[in-house]
Amino acid sequence: MCWPVWGATDNNHRKGYTCSPRTWAQIGTPFMRRRIAMHNSAGKLIAVAAITLLTSLALAQTENKPPEMTPEQKAEMEAYTKAGTPGTQHQQMAATAGTYDLKFKSWHEAGQPPMEDTGTATRTMALGGRVLVEEVNSSMMGAPFTGHGMMGYDNVTGKYWSTWNDSMSTGLMVSSGTCDAGGKNCTFTGSWNDPIKKAPVKARMTTKWTSPTIEVFEMYGPGKDGKEMKMMEITYTKK
Incomplete structure (x- = not known):
């Protein structure tokens, strides 16, 4: 095999070529070394890139983990x-869900006959x-009446609470109280803002289940003489 050389003119060489018996190993050693070096470098780069990628993925998973x-x-x-998990008291309230017929009695003065509505x-x-x-729908003094009440049990305080507002007021009545172990007899105290006195008026309210389908609500507050009097009674009959 001949390779080009410059200025070769002896008998063993044709001009411009050499035909000395070099082996592939002799001519390929530097080349192969470079190839091996390049191959090793490429392998190292790939390994570094893979490690970097795996590290990044691990860090990302660590960052996303709460x-x-x-x-x-x-x-x-x-x-x-x-505090937020419903318990026995909430189950007892749920047992009263349903529809009811109502009978109202209200007193404006002690000793006087009550006004009645349904x-x-x-x-x-x-x-x-x-x-x-x-949600209550009725009539009051000949006019349509609607009311909205809520009742709950606070696991933190260990007390019941209730709110009430209706179509005859723009205010809100807030009460709190306790019930017996069965949730059948309850006593609440609360207040509302009196439009005449421009001051809070305190009231005491009781509820009592007299039968599996009948609940009686009573509200007491100060009369004209300042003494407590019965102001309202509502009989709930479950349908």
């Missing part, structure tokens, strides 16, 4: 979960079984 809670945070989470009420549970909602 941090573990401290014992204090776990305790706080448990407290909030317990109406209907619908009770439903809301907020995942946490709150009892009551």
Whole structure:
């Protein structure tokens, strides 16, 4: 095999070529070394790139993983979960859901005969079984009357609470109280803003189930003489 050379003119060489018996190993050694070096470098680059990619993925997974809670945070989470979980008291309220016929009696003065009206009420549970909602439709002094009430049990305070507003007022009555173990007899205290006195008026309210289908609500407040008097009575008859 001949390779080009410059200035070769002896008998063993044709001009411009050499035909010395070089081996492939002799002519390929530098070339192969460069190829091997390049191959090794490329392999190292690929390995580095792979390690970098795996490290990035691991870091990304670590960053996306929520941090573990401290014992204090776990305790706080448990407290909030317990506070928001419906319990026995909420189940007892849920048992009163349904539709009712109502009979109203109201007194403006002690010792005087009451005014009487009739109406209907619908009770439903809301907020995942946490709150009892009551919608009332009736008449009051010859005019249509609608009312909206809510009742719940606060796991934190261990007390019941209730709110009431209706079509005869722009205010809100807020009450709190307790019930017996069966949830059949309850006593609440609350207040509303009197439009004449421009001051809060306190009231005491009781509810009592006299039978599986009849509940009696009574409200007491100060009379003209300042003494407590019975102001209202509502008999609920479940349909």
